[in-house]
Amino acid sequence: MTHQASQRPGALAQPRSAKSSAMLARIGSALRHFLGNPLAALGLAVILLLVFVAAFAPWIATHDPITQNLGNALKPPSAANWFGTDELGRDIYSRIVYGSRVTLYIVSLVTVVVGPIGLAVGVVSGYFGGLTDAILMRITDIFLSVPGLVLTLAFVAALGPGLGNAVIAIALTAWPPIARLARAETMMIRSADYIAAVQLQGASSLRIITRHVVPMCILSVIVRLTLNMATIILTAAGLGFLGLGAQPPTPEWGVMTSTGREYMLDHWWLVTMPGLAILLVSLSFNLFGDGLRDILDPRNE
Amino acid sequence: MTEATKPLRAGTGTMRPGPSPIPIVYLKLWQATKFVGGIALTILCLMALTFFIGRVMPSDPALHIVGQDADQETYRMVYERLGLDQPIIVQFWRYLTQLAHGDFGVALLTGRPVIDDIARVFPATVELATLSIIFGAGIGIPLGVVAAVNKGKWIDHLVRLVSLTGHSIPIFWLGMMGLLVFYGMLGWLGGPGEVDVFYNDMVERRTGMLLIDSLIAGEMDVFWNAVSHIVLPASVLGYSSMAYISRMTRSFMLAQLNQEYAVTARVKGLSESKVIWRHVFRNIRVQLVTIVALTYGSLLEGAVLVEKVFAWPGFGQYLTNNLLFGDMNAIMLCVTLVGIIFIGLNILSDALYRVFDPRTRT
Numbered sequence: 001m002t003h004q005a006s007q008r009p010g011a012l013a014q015p016r017s018a019k020s021s022a023m024l025a026r027i028g029s030a031l032r033h034f035l036g037n038p039l040a041a042l043g044l045a046v047i048l049l050l051v052f053v054a055a056f057a058p059w060i061a062t063h064d065p066i067t068q069n070l071g072n073a074l075k076p077p078s079a080a081n082w083f084g085t086d087e088l089g090r091d092i093y094s095r096i097v098y099g100s101r102v103t104l105y106i107v108s109l110v111t112v113v114v115g116p117i118g119l120a121v122g123v124v125s126g127y128f129g130g131l132t133d134a135i136l137m138r139i140t141d142i143f144l145s146v147p148g149l150v151l152t153l154a155f156v157a158a159l160g161p162g163l164g165n166a167v168i169a170i171a172l173t174a175w176p177p178i179a180r181l182a183r184a185e186t187m188m189i190r191s192a193d194y195i196a197a198v199q200l201q202g203a204s205s206l207r208i209i210t211r212h213v214v215p216m217c218i219l220s221v222i223v224r225l226t227l228n229m230a231t232i233i234l235t236a237a238g239l240g241f242l243g244l245g246a247q248p249p250t251p252e253w254g255v256m257t258s259t260g261r262e263y264m265l266d267h268w269w270l271v272t273m274p275g276l277a278i279l280l281v282s283l284s285f286n287l288f289g290d291g292l293r294d295i296l297d298p299r300n301e
Numbered sequence: 302m303t304e305a306t307k308p309l310r311a312g313t314g315t316m317r318p319g320p321s322p323i324p325i326v327y328l329k330l331w332q333a334t335k336f337v338g339g340i341a342l343t344i345l346c347l348m349a350l351t352f353f354i355g356r357v358m359p360s361d362p363a364l365h366i367v368g369q370d371a372d373q374e375t376y377r378m379v380y381e382r383l384g385l386d387q388p389i390i391v392q393f394w395r396y397l398t399q400l401a402h403g404d405f406g407v408a409l410l411t412g413r414p415v416i417d418d419i420a421r422v423f424p425a426t427v428e429l430a431t432l433s434i435i436f437g438a439g440i441g442i443p444l445g446v447v448a449a450v451n452k453g454k455w456i457d458h459l460v461r462l463v464s465l466t467g468h469s470i471p472i473f474w475l476g477m478m479g480l481l482v483f484y485g486m487l488g489w490l491g492g493p494g495e496v497d498v499f500y501n502d503m504v505e506r507r508t509g510m511l512l513i514d515s516l517i518a519g520e521m522d523v524f525w526n527a528v529s530h531i532v533l534p535a536s537v538l539g540y541s542s543m544a545y546i547s548r549m550t551r552s553f554m555l556a557q558l559n560q561e562y563a564v565t566a567r568v569k570g571l572s573e574s575k576v577i578w579r580h581v582f583r584n585i586r587v588q589l590v591t592i593v594a595l596t597y598g599s600l601l602e603g604a605v606l607v608e609k610v611f612a613w614p615g616f617g618q619y620l621t622n623n624l625l626f627g628d629m630n631a632i633m634l635c636v637t638l639v640g641i642i643f644i645g646l647n648i649l650s651d652a653l654y655r656v657f658d659p660r661t662r663t
């Protein structure tokens with residue numbers, strides 16, 4: 001950006017610097033807004049805590065998450081085992097701590113895959129229109145015509161159970177809403193005057209898309225991805241619960257609720273604790289995404 | 302709508318301005334064809350999708366049928382009978398023609414035609430989903446209205462939190478917590494299953510919905526027992542739909558509350574509750590109906606998990622059982638069926654919109 005501006009001084013440099021200062025002002029006001037929205041800030045805090053816990057799990061956990069200790073099975077919460085122990089005598093607190101790694105792994109992997117794919121499909125579809133749009137949107141519609149979880153289940157059934165396949169299956173079903181969003185944004189941008197101006201200057205489609213369209217719709221896509229993270233967490237946990245996602249003895253939260261189910265009525269902590277962890281994390285992503293949307297997309301309120 | 306306005310609207314709404322006006326009948330026919338064609342294409346593509354998902358499956362359906370101990374000859378025969386030696390396009394055509402003839406394959410788990418199995422389990426899910434949506438809409442809509450009217454006050458924040466929690470809570474965990482508290486600790490409600498084991502098979506299944514069947518049979522004991530069993534799963538499932546419905550109601554209301562007609566009604570001196578319920582709420586009914594119809598479809602998704610938790614003998618449990626068993630016939634038909642229901646509800650909500658909102662008619 002600055003490199004180009006210095007190459008072509010004058011008329012073009014002016015709006016660029018104005019744009020960047022406007023950007024700064026926007027980020028500043030966004031920050032202020034954010035601090036004024038305690039729930040969103042709380043969500044962000046919990047997410048940061050999750051990352052911290054995942055990164056330093058070996059130091060935060062008090063026990064090994066996998067090693068069994070049958071003599072100490074099904075003990076209620078105590079000073080030694082803060083959240084109690086499960087049917088194999090493993091410390092539930094430590095398993096939840098290590099489970100944060102699994103959750104973070106799934107969420108980040110799916111998001112990294114889904115974001116670019118959804119963005120690419122949506123932007124290409126919206127920018128070129130016509131037959132390209134018709135074909136791409138037809139494909140998107142098919143994926144959207146079945147509820148997400150059911151389609152994910154079908155993919156997992158085809159691929160076989162397991163953490164890696166669960167990630168693939170979730171990614172396969174999570175991109176269409178992103179593509180829809182990116183397409184809608186692109187179609188609004190496409191007819192803007194500045195795109196016509198760039199087109200008249202002879203810019204290639206690739207250049208227009210990457211330099212002028214994508215930067216404009218990336219914010220909404222990021223908001224949507226953040227909100228999607230909550231759904232991803234719930235889907236992954238649901239798959240784990242059904243026995244189709246992560247497999248025991250992986251300390252995945254959904255798997256933990258599933259194995260604890262048998263002992264639930266007499267030993268409440270087995271199911272309660274990992275479920276609370278899922279709820280807390282997915283609620284935080286929703287709060288954070290909600291706050292982000294309020295800031296970045298003033299059209300909503 | 303009068304006849305005079307019709308041609309104008311149809312002409313401007315859907316066609317580019319052309320040199321010669323096309324007779325309305327053809328236009329309508331063309332629209333109808335496009336509409337039906339679009340749906341047919343989507344369903345066809347959906348079947349293609351499920352078919353190809355079924356074919357990437359690593360397990361071998363022929364091996365499933367003949368078993369591990371079969372000799373080479375038998376295996377090859379079954380392999381060819383299933384058409385697995387044919388090109389994939391031919392296989393897909395075969396799959397389509399079978400579907401068109403109503404042959405949906407046999408479920409490996411039960412040995413019965415898949416379609417019979419599904420017909421048997423589906424009513425239980427419909428029963429559950431219907432109660433859930435009644436719960437979800439019955440509580441969600443008033444909550445949304447209250448939140449919108451008190452925008453920014455504590456009650457709005459409370460509704461927002463309740464709704465966000467509904468979006469964030471793992472539904473299977475909520476179900477287990479409900480069982481733990483209301484069945485395990487308090488003993489107020491029935492546990493998993495449709496009725497207590499004692500009442501199993503006591504009434505003749507006519508509709509497949511136990512509440513209705515027991516009423517028809519006049520078995521009030523069974524009925525009340527069934528009620529105590531369905532309350533918990535229905536509220537758990539309904540909570541997620543309530544979260545969505547209340548949120549949408551709030552935003553629909555907010556969009557209307559500042560419109561001029563609402564101000565006019567207030568200026569006229571109507572009481573606030575009359576303004577809200579007689580004027581504003583009337584205008585969002587159409588949007589609400591469509592939202593509720595769409596939510597009903599998404600309940601099928603939650604039903605998969607809820608039915609697993611509550612051992613509910615419905616569609617979701619049938620699907621998960623087959624998932625664990627790896628029966629692609631059953632899974633793919635389930636997915637296709639859910640897709641068709643979903644598409645159908647979409648069309649229905651579109652149609653409702655058209656029926657109730659004259660502005661959208663062409």
